[in-house]
Every structure is written in C-alpha cells, then in structure tokens.
Amino acid sequence: MDKPAIEELFDSSRFNGGSSSILLFFYFPLGLVLAILRIFIGVQLFILSCILPKFHAVRSVILRIICCVLGIVVTTDNSENRKKDVRVLVTNHVSPLDHLAVDLVYPSIMPSVWDLPGMLMWMLGYRDMGAKRGRAVLIEKAKEHCEESPIPLLSHPEGATTNGKKGLLKFSTWSFSLDQPVQPIVIVINRPLIGINISTLGSRWWQDVFWFFFSPFTVFHLRVLPAMYKGESEDFEEFTKRVQDTMAPQLHLTTTFYTSADKVEYAKKVLFNPHLKKIDITEMCIVSNSLCNHRHLDRLQSLRHHHHYQHQPIVMLLDRFSVMASQVKEVLPHVPEDVIRKDLEKTSCVDTTISRILEGQVHFVPIDTSPSSGDGEADLLEGATAMPSGTSTPLTPSPSATQFSASHFSRSANERQMSFEERKQALYDTARR
Amino acid sequence: MAGSALKRLMAEYKQLTLNPPEGIVAGPSNEENFFEWEALIVGPEGTCFEGGVFPAKITFPPDYPLSPPKMKFTSDMFHPNIYPDGQVCISILHAPGDDPMGYESSAERWSPVQSVEKILLSVVSMLAEPNDESGANVDASKMWRDDRQQFNKMARRLVRKSLGL
Numbered sequence: 112m113d114k115p116a117i118e119e120l121f122d123s124s125r126f127n128g129g130s131s132s133i134l135l136f137f138y139f140p141l142g143l144v145l146a147i148l149r150i151f152i153g154v155q156l157f158i159l160s161c162i163l164p165k166f167h168a169v170r171s172v173i174l175r176i177i178c179c180v181l182g183i184v185v186t187t188d189n190s191e192n193r194k195k196d197v198r199v200l201v202t203n204h205v206s207p208l209d210h211l212a213v214d215l216v217y218p219s220i221m222p223s224v225w226d227l228p229g230m231l232m233w234m235l236g237y238r239d240m241g242a243k244r245g246r247a248v249l250i251e252k253a254k255e256h257c258e259e260s261p262i263p264l265l266s267h268p269e270g271a272t273t274n275g276k277k278g279l280l281k282f283s284t285w286s287f288s289l290d291q292p293v294q295p296i297v298i299v300i301n302r303p304l305i306g307i308n309i310s311t312l313g314s315r316w317w318q319d320v321f322w323f324f325f326s327p328f329t330v331f332h333l334r335v336l337p338a339m340y341k342g343e344s345e346d347f348e349e350f351t352k353r354v355q356d357t358m359a360p361q362l363h364l365t366t367t368f369y370t371s372a373d374k375v376e377y378a379k380k381v382l383f384n385p386h387l388k389k390i391d392i393t394e395m396c397i398v399s400n401s402l403c404n405h406r407h408l409d410r411l412q413s414l415r416h417h418h419h420y421q422h423q424p425i426v427m428l429l430d431r432f433s434v435m436a437s438q439v440k441e442v443l444p445h446v447p448e449d450v451i452r453k454d455l456e457k458t459s460c461v462d463t464t465i466s467r468i469l470e471g472q473v474h475f476v477p478i479d480t481s482p483s484s485g486d487g488e489a490d491l492l493e494g495a496t497a498m499p500s501g502t503s504t505p506l507t508p509s510p511s512a513t514q515f516s517a518s519h520f521s522r523s524a525n526e527r528q529m530s531f532e533e534r535k536q537a538l539y540d541t542a543r544r
Numbered sequence: 545m546a547g548s549a550l551k552r553l554m555a556e557y558k559q560l561t562l563n564p565p566e567g568i569v570a571g572p573s574n575e576e577n578f579f580e581w582e583a584l585i586v587g588p589e590g591t592c593f594e595g596g597v598f599p600a601k602i603t604f605p606p607d608y609p610l611s612p613p614k615m616k617f618t619s620d621m622f623h624p625n626i627y628p629d630g631q632v633c634i635s636i637l638h639a640p641g642d643d644p645m646g647y648e649s650s651a652e653r654w655s656p657v658q659s660v661e662k663i664l665l666s667v668v669s670m671l672a673e674p675n676d677e678s679g680a681n682v683d684a685s686k687m688w689r690d691d692r693q694q695f696n697k698m699a700r701r702l703v704r705k706s707l708g709l
C-alpha cells in the first residue's frame with residue numbers, strides 16, 4: 112500500500128462539508144443546547160467519579176450510563192482477549208478522550224505529562240510518574256507500578272492524535288519496555304449522522320470535548336487484540352514495530368514513519384502560514400535560489416530530508432518575501448511580521464535585516480506572544496521559539512533517553528536556576544550509570 | 545544593545561531548557577550574569593569520548609548575536625581542535641573574516657542566525673570527528689593521525705576522569 116502523506120493523517124477543518132452540512136445547519140441550535148446541558152451533566156459526572164471508589168464494578172456501570180447521556184458510547188469487541196494479568200495496555204490515539212473510553216471498560220491509569228495539581232490529576236485518571244524528569248525516571252516509575260499494582264497502565268505510543276483514516280504514527284518504544292506481555296487495543300471512533308471531525312490539527316483538548324458534547328453521540332469501538340510477547344531474539348524496537356504492524360490492519364490503516372514531533376512541525380507550518388500553497392520541489396528550488404543566502408537552501412533541503420518529504424509534493428511558501436520573513440521571524444519572534452517585511456523590501460537579505468533589527472535601526476512595538484504576560488520578566492520570556500501557543504496539541508510522553516529537558520520554563524530566576532542544577536545532576540547521574 | 549542580546553539569550557535559554565538536544569544541558573551558570581553560560585556535553589556514542597561528561601564555559605560578547613560567543617572546556621581535554629587551555633576552535637565560533645588557522649571555508653561561519661544549540665551540536669560532532677588540519681592542539685593532531693590507539697586510550701582516560709571515577 113502507498114505511504115500516505117503527512118497532511119492526510121490529520122483533519123484540517125472541523126466540518127466535512129457536503130450534504131451533511133445542510134443537516135448540520137438545522138442541527139446547530141439543538142446541538143448548542145445539548146452541549147450546554149451536557150457540560151453541566153459532565154460536572155456531575157466528574158464529582159461522582161471522584162466519590163465512587165475507583166476500579167469498582169458499580170462505578171464503571173454508573174459512569175458508562177452517564178457517559179451515554181453525554182453522548183460518549185463505548186462498545187467492545189473480542190473482550191475475551193483481555194487478560195487480567197496484563198499490565199500494559201497500548202492503543203492508537205484518535206481523540207483526547209481515548210483514555211476515558213478505555214478506562215470506562217478496562218480501569219487503567221495513564222502516566223501524566225502535565226504539571227497538574229495532585230487532586231485534579233487523580234480525578235482525571237492520570238498519575239504522576241515523573242515524566243518531566245526525563246524518560247529514565249518515567250520508565251523506572253512505570254516499571255515499579257507494573258510490579259506493585261494490579262491496575263494496568265494505559266499508553267498511547269503514537270504520542271499524538273491522528274484522524275484514524277489513513278495511517279498510524281510511528282510508535283515510541285518506551286511503553287513496550289515496561290512489562291511483558293503487552294495488550295494492544297484498537298480504537299475506532301465514529302460520529303454518525305452529522306459530519307464533525309473528532310480532532311483537528313492544532314485544536315485544543317477543550318475544543319474537542321465541546322464538539323463531543325455538541326454531537327448527538329460518538330461511538331468508541333474498542334477491539335482487544337491478543338496479548339503480545341517480545342520474542343527472545345527481538346529488541347524493543349522490533350517488538351514495537353511488530354505490535355504496530357499487528358494493529359494497523361485491524362484499523363485498515365498503514366503504518367508510517369512520521370512521529371508526533373513531525374505532527375507538531377507540520378502543525379506549526381500550516382497554522383502559522385495561512386497563505387501556504389503546495390508546490391513541487393522544482394518550483395521550490397527556484398524560489399530558494401532567489402534567496403540572497405545559499406545557506407538557506409541547504410537548510411530547506413535538510414528540513415525536507417528530515418521530514419521524509421522527498422517523494423511528495425512539498426509544502427512551501429510561494430512568495431520569496433514570505434520565506435525570508437518567516438526566517439527572520441524564527442530568529443526574532445517578537446518582531447511583528449509587517450515590520451520584517453518592510454525592512455526586507457529595503458535590504459532583501461535575511462541576515463542584514465536581522466542585524467538591523469538587533470542594532471535598533473528598525474523601530475517596532477514588540478508583539479506579546481506569551482498569553483499571560485504581566486510582569487517585566489515576561490518581556491524577556493516572550494521571545495521564546497518553543498512551541499507556539501496555538502498548537503498546544505497535547506502530546507503523551509515520549510521523551511528521549513538522553514534528553515534532559517524541563518517541563519516548563521519558570522518565570523522566577525531562582526526556580527530556573529534550581530531546575531538547571533537538577534538537570535545537570537540528572538545528566539551526571541545518567542552518565543555515571 | 546545589551547538589551548537585545550539579553551532577550552535573545554533568554555529565548556535561547558528557554559528553548560534549550562524545554563527542548564534540549566540529546567546529551568546536552570546548557571544555561572547561565574548564575575543568572576546574575578546572563579553572558580556567562582555553563583554547558584555539559586555528553587561524549588557522543590560510538591566514539592572514543594563516549595559516555596564522558598565534559599563541562600564547558602561559554603562567554604557571550606555584549607553585542608551577541610552579531611559577534612560569536614567563545615567556548616572553553618573547563619575539564620582537561622585532549623583533542624586536535626581544542627587548545628591546551630580548553631578553548632574550542634571550530635568555524636561556527638568565528639565570524640567571517642577572522643580565521644586564526646586559515647583553513648576554514650566561509651560556509652559554516654558565525655552569523656546571527658546561528659545559535660547556542662547549533663554551536664553545541666557542532667562541538668558534539670567535532671568530538672566525534674576531529675579535524676586534524678586545524679591543529680589547535682598539535683600534539684593531539686599528530687597522535688590522532690599517527691597513533692590512533694594511543695589517542696583513544698588518552699580519550700578514554702579523560703572520560704573516566706570527567707565522571708570522577
């Protein structure tokens with residue numbers, strides 16, 4: 112089967128269009144009322160789920176009924192395959208509520224990646240396993256959990272959601288190294304009657320949840336596959352690949368080599384350059400050649416290489432100034448785009464413009480890119496080129512073994528200093544092992 | 545001038561904190577002075593420096609990013625492209641026009657679009673593949689060319705020393 116292009120893996124708009132859009136038009140007022148009602152019922156559910164003892168049969172029945180009221184229907188298939196002693200569940204990732212749906216049928220917990228308060232985390236069925244202190248800590252804690260507790264651990268090895276129509280993202284190996292065997296579960300999600308996509312590129316979790324409440328109902332279909340063991344001669348990477356190869360045909364999907372990081376990159380490209388057009392590689396080379404600096408051509412090519420775009424139409428900016436402006440923007444994200452463009456028209460060179468801006472020859476009002484800046488230090492922080500706020504697609508943990516990153520960048524110099532010292536220590540600890 | 549340098553350094557620090565390259569930790573050693581950074585680099589896998597942790601000091605000029613920073617290893621190093629005092633000699637740390645050794649092509653020079661991350665990555669690849677034409681450390685260059693076994697032995701000793709073993 113052909114390997115799908117990255118843009119086919121995600122939905123870019125919420126609505127499918129076509130004949131169902133007429134239906135949607137009439138349904139809209141009803142859906143809105145339904146959504147508001149369900150939000151209130153949802154709060155009740157939330158409180159109830161806190162009161163009832165977790166991992167108890169009654170709780171699961173009650174919660175399932177209320178979830179049906181909220182329009183979340185969970186059905187299962189081949190549940191005889193589910194073995195009680197399997198401690199690791201892996202599923203594909205199609206919506207932000209996947210873990211909830213699985214949790215309803217097979218109580219499980221999920222290692223948290225976010226810095227939530229303990230209480231809230233517990234209520235949402237997450238557990239802090241130290242993901243923010245690096246993959247080594249996460250794996251260690253998760254392994255401990257598998258040994259001590261009978262409650263299985265749920266993970267989405269894809270690390271990011273897809274539309275579930277074309278392909279699976281590349282699985283990260285960490286969840287397969289925790290315990291043997293591993294129980295794969297495939298999730299097919301279906302929203303009958305009106306065509307509203309579950310999750311779109313760059314959407315936030317609460318937006319997706321709203322559309323869950325808005326739609327008449329959404330069916331999660333879980334199919335449990337037989338537990339899989341790692342072969343004697345297999346390493347974890349091969350085992351991971353084998354599980355992925357087993358799951359893909361069950362979903363009528365193909366496996367791809369795109370990772371969750373590729374999704375973030377792609378989202379950034381699409382969402383921050385609305386006038387993006389698809390052109391062929393040949394056209395791209397012409398565009399690049401006209402740049403003042405040939406290094407950028409190399410960069411573009413290496414970028415393309417990195418994202419496996421070689422044999423596909425490449426997503427590129429058509430006009431030359433947009434390419435250059437976005438390069439300047441990468442270096443100096445706090446400078447407004449129109450100021451950059453104006454200066455580029457004068458200099459027509461990326462490096463000259465950057466130098467001019469840095470030297471203060473160009474006047475501009477810095478854009479406030481941080482959502483909640485208020486104090487003076489926020490000014491310093493806003494230039495960050497980390498993930499822009501618009502693409503906060505939740506990512507499940509797949510930190511690399513030797514990456515020593517912090518979960519967040521504190522406003523306070525002291526905290527930053529502490530985190531820096533901690534990370535240095537972590538690096539030494541890992542190296543000495 | 546120093547304001548924009550500070551801003552840029554803060555942005556790079558944030559980037560390196562949230563999404564550092566593998567085996568690298570870097571940041572200001574003391575936030576009182578943002579122009580003095582400390583970096584820890586893990587010796588790249590599959591090379592004679594594998595597993596070592598090498599601390600280095602990065603000093604930024606007040607007109608950063610127009611001028612390149614300086615980088616100096618604070619642990620003992622024995623490498624063709626590192627001066628005996630620890631100073632790193634690679635092309636990305638030199639602005640076009642200043643070329644102490646006269647061997648660099650102008651392609652990979654410092655410019656404001658480079659970054660601390662790129663420097664650190666270049667240093668990692670320098671550890672993996674020394675450039676014996678440069679000769680910041682002539683003894684190391686010679687040994688790298690003529691007696692690779694001895695060089696690897698020296699490197700492994702440095703790795704153990706860097707870990708305090």
